[in-house]
Amino acid sequence: MQILVHRLDAGLPLPAYAHPGDAGADLHTAVDVTLAPGERVLVPTGLAVALPEGYVALVHPRSGLAARHGLTVLNTPGTVDAGYRGEIKVLLVNLDPREPVSLTRGDRVAQLVVQRVEHARFVETELLPQSLRGTGGYGSTGGFATSEPTTEETT
Ligand SMILES: O=c1ccn([C@H]2C[C@H](O)[C@@H](COP(=O)(O)OP(=O)(O)OP(=O)(O)O)O2)c(=O)[nH]1
Numbered sequence: 001m002q003i004l005v006h007r008l009d010a011g012l013p014l015p016a017y018a019h020p021g022d023a024g025a026d027l028h029t030a031v032d033v034t035l036a037p038g039e040r041v042l043v044p045t046g047l048a049v050a051l052p053e054g055y056v057a058l059v060h061p062r063s064g065l066a067a068r069h070g071l072t073v074l075n076t077p078g079t080v081d082a083g084y085r086g087e088i089k090v091l092l093v094n095l096d097p098r099e100p101v102s103l104t105r106g107d108r109v110a111q112l113v114v115q116r117v118e119h120a121r122f123v124e125t126e127l128l129p130q131s132l133r134g135t136g137g138y139g140s141t142g143g144f145a146t147s148e149p150t151t152e153e154t155t
């Protein structure tokens with residue numbers, strides 16, 4: 001499939017897959033930036049896209065940056081809606097407790113995964129169909145019982 005890309009910054013490359021068959025196309029920072037330990041920064045990529053209807057682009061972290069520097073995407077995966085025409089930005093956070101991380105304009109900071117997405121109609125019902133899992137979740141299969149609050153039915 002094809003995605004129209006507008007480069008707001010002509011000095012930066014288009015998103016690119018490092019290898020054929022890769023799921024993620026690398027995104028580059030348009031600016032030099034240093035993140036102190038615990039700091040988050042919304043990093044511009046210099047790119048705007050027009051995704052076809054029925055697709056989403058997800059901003060995922062790069063595992064190398066996460067493993068080496070504790071640098072990840074705070075809202076992972078970031079959601080780029082098909083109708084969005086603004087600049088794609090990457091919300092980076094430095095989770096290393098001690099070391100700052102410095103990035104130079106042009107460095108690869110995240111990867112964009114393009115997927116088809118369903119558009120649902122949300123249809124209200126009083127009774128959901130039964131399933132094998134039922135209401136068990138949040139670690140239920142490991143014997144972990146959660147004491148988190150649950151919404152009481154009001155009707
Ligand atoms: O990592 C991200 C996440 C979002 N966006 C852009 C594209 C997306 O279509 C728009 C809105 O994102 P989202 O719906 O996640 O944020 P929101 O806080 O719900 O904002 P809005 O009220 O604009 O929907 O922001 C990015 O550029 N990068």
Ligand SMILES: [Mg+2]
Pocket residue numbers: none
């Ligand atoms: Mg939103």
